[in-house]
Amino acid sequence: MASRRNIALYLVPAVALVTVFLVLPLVVVAILSTTRWVGVGTPEPVGFDNFSHLLTDPAFRRALANTVLWVVVGTVVHTPLCVLVALVVARRPRGWRFFRTAFFVPNVISATALALLWYFVFHVSLGPLNTLLRAAGLDDWARAWLSDPSTALGATMTPWVVYVGFGMVLFLTQISTIPREYYEAAQLDGASGLRQDLHITIPLIRRAIALQVLFVVGYALRSFEYPFIMTSGGPADSTMTLSLYIYRQMMTANQYGLSMAAGVVTLVVGIVLTALIFLGLRRAER
Amino acid sequence: MKRTTLAIAASAAVTLLLAACGSAVPDEDGGDDGTTAPGEEVRIEVMSNFTSDIARGEVLDELIAEFNAANEGTYEVVSTTEADWPTLQQRIRAMITAGTTPDLFLYNFNPTDLSREQSGALMDWSQYLAEDPEWAARFADVNIDALTMDGQVVGIPGDQSPALVYYHEDLLEQAGFSEFPQTWDEVVALGEALAPEGIGAMAMMTADDAWHTMNVFSYLATSAGGEDAYAPGTSLNNDAVVTAADYTERLLEVSTPDAVGANYSVSSANFLGKRAAAIIDGPWLISSIQSEVEDPCSVKVSPAPVLADSAIPAGYTITDSLNVWGAAKQDDPAREAAVVAWMKFFTSNESAVRMAVDGEYALAVQTELTDEDAERASCQMAQVLEITNAAPTAVVQMGRGITASAQEALPSLLEGLALGQRTPEDFAAALDEANAN
Numbered sequence: 001m002a003s004r005r006n007i008a009l010y011l012v013p014a015v016a017l018v019t020v021f022l023v024l025p026l027v028v029v030a031i032l033s034t035t036r037w038v039g040v041g042t043p044e045p046v047g048f049d050n051f052s053h054l055l056t057d058p059a060f061r062r063a064l065a066n067t068v069l070w071v072v073v074g075t076v077v078h079t080p081l082c083v084l085v086a087l088v089v090a091r092r093p094r095g096w097r098f099f100r101t102a103f104f105v106p107n108v109i110s111a112t113a114l115a116l117l118w119y120f121v122f123h124v125s126l127g128p129l130n131t132l133l134r135a136a137g138l139d140d141w142a143r144a145w146l147s148d149p150s151t152a153l154g155a156t157m158t159p160w161v162v163y164v165g166f167g168m169v170l171f172l173t174q175i176s177t178i179p180r181e182y183y184e185a186a187q188l189d190g191a192s193g194l195r196q197d198l199h200i201t202i203p204l205i206r207r208a209i210a211l212q213v214l215f216v217v218g219y220a221l222r223s224f225e226y227p228f229i230m231t232s233g234g235p236a237d238s239t240m241t242l243s244l245y246i247y248r249q250m251m252t253a254n255q256y257g258l259s260m261a262a263g264v265v266t267l268v269v270g271i272v273l274t275a276l277i278f279l280g281l282r283r284a285e286r
Numbered sequence: 287m288k289r290t291t292l293a294i295a296a297s298a299a300v301t302l303l304l305a306a307c308g309s310a311v312p313d314e315d316g317g318d319d320g321t322t323a324p325g326e327e328v329r330i331e332v333m334s335n336f337t338s339d340i341a342r343g344e345v346l347d348e349l350i351a352e353f354n355a356a357n358e359g360t361y362e363v364v365s366t367t368e369a370d371w372p373t374l375q376q377r378i379r380a381m382i383t384a385g386t387t388p389d390l391f392l393y394n395f396n397p398t399d400l401s402r403e404q405s406g407a408l409m410d411w412s413q414y415l416a417e418d419p420e421w422a423a424r425f426a427d428v429n430i431d432a433l434t435m436d437g438q439v440v441g442i443p444g445d446q447s448p449a450l451v452y453y454h455e456d457l458l459e460q461a462g463f464s465e466f467p468q469t470w471d472e473v474v475a476l477g478e479a480l481a482p483e484g485i486g487a488m489a490m491m492t493a494d495d496a497w498h499t500m501n502v503f504s505y506l507a508t509s510a511g512g513e514d515a516y517a518p519g520t521s522l523n524n525d526a527v528v529t530a531a532d533y534t535e536r537l538l539e540v541s542t543p544d545a546v547g548a549n550y551s552v553s554s555a556n557f558l559g560k561r562a563a564a565i566i567d568g569p570w571l572i573s574s575i576q577s578e579v580e581d582p583c584s585v586k587v588s589p590a591p592v593l594a595d596s597a598i599p600a601g602y603t604i605t606d607s608l609n610v611w612g613a614a615k616q617d618d619p620a621r622e623a624a625v626v627a628w629m630k631f632f633t634s635n636e637s638a639v640r641m642a643v644d645g646e647y648a649l650a651v652q653t654e655l656t657d658e659d660a661e662r663a664s665c666q667m668a669q670v671l672e673i674t675n676a677a678p679t680a681v682v683q684m685g686r687g688i689t690a691s692a693q694e695a696l697p698s699l700l701e702g703l704a705l706g707q708r709t710p711e712d713f714a715a716a717l718d719e720a721n722a723n
Contacts, residue, residue, distance in 0.1 A: 038690070039379035040401040059698060124543045125484070125561075147546040149705065232493035234547045235701040251372050252495075253694035254379075254399065 026267070033260040039250075043257065050261035059237045060262060063245040064269070066153060070223050070241065071273060073157055074216035082167025082212060083205075087197050089168065090175045100172070104165035115229035118159045122146050122230070146231050149238040156226045156239045160219070167212045174208035175201060210281040217273045221266055242266045322620035329362040330389040330624045335374050337367045341573040342645035349640070353631050361624040378612075382407045387614035389625055392444055395432065395608045397518050398689045402612065403433075403440040409613040410438040414626050421630055424651040429608055441610035442629055443650035447568035448603040448674045449501040449683060451588040452575065452666065457485060457563040466564065466588040468600065470506060470533050473564075473591055477540025480563055486542035489562035491553035492700040495693065498553045499545075499700060500685040501566035502537060504604045505590040506530035508681050512597040516684045522692075523718035529593070531703055531710035538704040546704045566590060568606055572646040572666045587669035589677070603677040607686035608650065642667065648674070688721050695720035 033050055035043035054060045085103060089096050106114060121127055122145040130142040145155045178201065186196045202209075224243040227233055233240040233248065242262060249259035322328050332350070336343040350363045366388070368374035378391050379402065387407045402408065415422040415430070422430070429443040453466050461479040463472075477487030490499045507515040511526020538545055542556045557565040558578045565571070576582045592600045611629060616622040631637060638653040643663045648670070660668055685693060699716055702708040708716065 038399065038401045039376065040382050040405050059695075144543055144546070147544065147705075149707075152547075231547050232549060232697065234493060234697055235705055236707055237698045248694055251376055252690065254690040255694075 029260045029263050033264045035257040037256040038254045050258045062237045063240040063242045067242045070220035078161045079212050082164040085164050086168045086171035106163040107165040111225040115225045119230045122155045147235050152231050153239045156230050174205040178204050221270050321618040328620050328624040331364050332390045333366045333388040334392040335371050337369045342647035345645035363628050390613050395610045408440045409615045412439040441612045444609040444611045446608045446650045447606045449566050451590050453564035455584050455586050467591050470591050474536050486562040487540045489553045489557040489565040490541040490545040491548040492546050492697050493549040496696050503530050503534050504684040506533045509593040509596040513681050523714045527714040528710045531713040535703050569670050583665040587666050603680045604683050605680050691723035692721035
C-alpha cells in the first residue's frame with residue numbers, strides 16, 4: 001500500500017506538468033475551435049462552423065494534402081535514405097567518422113538559417129543551382145524553382161529530405177546492438193553484404209525504422225520553417241502546410257477560432273497516423 | 287455559463303500566448319495597479335516597433351531620454367519594442383484581452399476591425415484634446431474623426447506614411463526616360479525596355495502583405511475608379527479593381543523574376559541593388575537608400591503615375607494605414623497625466639521635425655521645417671515632404687482597409703494572377719468574397 005502511494009507521489013510532478021502544459025491547452029484549443037474570435041473580447045460560439053469552413057477552404061485542403069505528402073516523402077524517400085547512409089557508414093569505410101559528423105552537422109544548425117541558405121540555392125537569378133545548370137549548358141532546366149507551382153513544393157521539401165543525420169544516428173545506434181555472430185554465421189553461409197543487410201540488419205532495426213517514421217510524422221505535422229522562409233506558402237498556396245495555415249489564420253487573418261479548428265484537425269491527423277504506424281509495427285512483429 | 291466558459295478559455299489562451307511571448311506582461315510599475323502616492327515617480331511603458339537599431343528608434347530613445355530628464359522625479363517613460371509588426375499587433379491584442387493593456391502602444395487602425403477600439407480598455411482622449419485646442423489643431427480633422435467613436439477619441443494619430451515612387455535616375459536614363467513615367471502604360475514600356483538588361487521596372491512582391499505590389503495596385507485602382515474604388519463597404523468586384531488587377535499582372539511580368547513569392551526584404555533589396563528601377567514605398571526606405579546606395583541622391587522621388595483616363599488628377603498619394611497611439615484606460619489620474627504629458631511632448635513640432643529629419647519618419651501631425659531643418663533633411667525626405675504637401679488628396683492603401691480574411695487571402699490571389707491561374711475578373715470576385723468574411 002505504501003509502495004503504491006510512493007509510486008503515486010513520484011508521478012504527481014509529471015502528471016501535473018502534463019495537465020498544465022498539455023491537457024489544459026488542448027481543452028482550451030478544443031473549446032476555442034468552436035468559436036469566432038479575433039483575439040480581443042469574448043469569443044462568440046459558432047458550433048462546428050469553423051470545421052465546415054475548413055472543408056470548403058481550398059487553402060486548407062491544399063495544406064492538408066501537402067502535409068500528407070510531407071509524411072509520404074518522409075516515409076518513402078527520407079527514411080530509406082537514412083537507412084542507406086547508416087548501412088554504408090556502419091561498414092566503417094575509409095573516412096567514415098568524417099562523413100558521420102558531416103551528415104549530422106545540419107541537425108545542430110538552426111532550421112531558419114538552413115531555410116535561408118536553401119532559399120538562395122534555389123533563387124532564380126542569384127542561386128547556384130541555376131548558375132550550375134547554365135554553366136553545364138542546361139539552360140532550359142534553369143527556372144524559378146520557388147515561384148513555379150510545379151517545383152516549389154519539392155524545393156521546400158529538399159533540405160529536409162537530404163539532411164539524413166538524425167535518422168542515420170538513430171539507425172547506427174540500433175545497428176551497433178546487433179551481435180557480430182549473426183554476420184559471421186551469414187558470411188560462413190556465403191551471404192553477400194547486400195543479403196546480410198536485407199535479412200539481418202534491416203529486420204533487426206525495424207523498431208528504429210518505426211520510431212523514425214514517427215519522428216517523420218511529427219516533423220511533417222509541424223513543418224513550418226522551410227515553406228515559411230522559402231516560399232511563404234506560395235505560389236498560390238502550393239507549398240502551404242497545416243502549421244503555416246494555422247499561423248496565417250491566427251497572425252494575419254485574426255481568425256483564432258478557425259486557427260484552433262485547424263489545430264484540432266492536425267491533432268486528429270497526427271493521432272490517426274501514429275495509430276497506423278503502431279498497427280503496422282504490431283503486424284510486423286507477428 | 288457558456289459565455290463564462292468561453293471567456294475563461296479566451297483568458298487561458300491569452301495567458302498561454304503571453305507565456306510563449308516571454309515577459310509580455312508589464313511589471314508592476316508598468317501596469318494599472320492602483321494609484322500613485324503623492325511625490326512618487328510615475329513610470330509608463332511605450333510599446334512600438336521603434337527598435338534602437340533603426341533611425342526612428344534612435345530618435346525615440348533620444349526623445350524619451352530628454353523627456354525623462356526634464357521630468358525627473360515626476361515621470362519616467364520606458365520604451366518596449368518588438369521589431370516584427372504583426373507580432374507586435376498580436377501581442378497588443380493578447381494584452382488587451384488579458385487586461386494588461388500597455389500604457390501606450392502603436393497599432394494599425396483598420397475601420398473593418400474595431401475590436402480594440404470597442405474593447406472598453408482604451409483611454410478616451412477627447413477631454414484632453416478639448417482642453418488644449420492648440421494641441422488638437424496639430425492633428426488632421428479627418429484622422430480625429432476616424433478615431434472618434436460614440437463621442438470618445440480612442441487614440442492619437444501616430445503616422446500615416448505616404449507611399450511614393452523612389453527610382454534610380456541613372457537606370458531610367460539608360461532606358462531613355464528623363465523622368466519617371468507619367469502613366470502606367472509608360473511604366474510597362476519602361477519594363478519592356480529594361481528587360482533585356484535583366485532589370486525589372488518596379489520592385490514587387492506577393493508574400494506577407496504584398497506591400498509594394500499593393501501600393502501599385504492601390505494607385506491603379508484609385509486612378510481607375512476614384513477615391514472610393516475600394517472604400518470600406520464597397521464591393522471589390524468592380525471595374526476599377528479589375529483594371530488594377532490587369533495592369534498589376536502586366537507589371538509583375540516586367541518586374542524582377544523573383545517577385546512572385548518575394549517578401550518585403552527581397553523586394554526592397556532588389557530596388558536597393560538596382561535589380562529594379564523603381565519601387566513604391568514609405569519614407570522609412572530612405573535610411574536604407576542613404577546607407578546602401580552608392581550615390582544616394584541619384585535616387586529620386588516622384589508622385590505615382592496615373593492611367594491615361596484617370597479618375598483622380600495626378601499628384602495624389604496612397605498612404606499606409608493610419609497608425610494610432612492607443613493608451614490603456616487608467617484608474618490612476620497620475621498615470622493618465624503622465625501618458626498625456628508624454629504624448630504632447632512626442633507630438634510637438636520639435637519632436638515631429640526630429641522624427642522626420644533624423645528618424646526619416648513623418649508623424650501624422652503638422653510638421654513645420656525651418657530652412658535649416660530642410661537643409662539637414664536627406665535628399666529624398668525633402669522631396670517626400672514637398673510631394674506630400676502638394677498632394678490634392680490622400681487615400682489609404684487597399685490592403686490596409688480590407689478585412690483580415692481578405693488580407694490573408696491576398697498573397698495567394700496575387701500569385702494566382704501572376705501565374706495566369708486567375709483572370710483579373712476572377713481576382714476581383716475572389717477578393718470580394720474573401721472581404722465579405
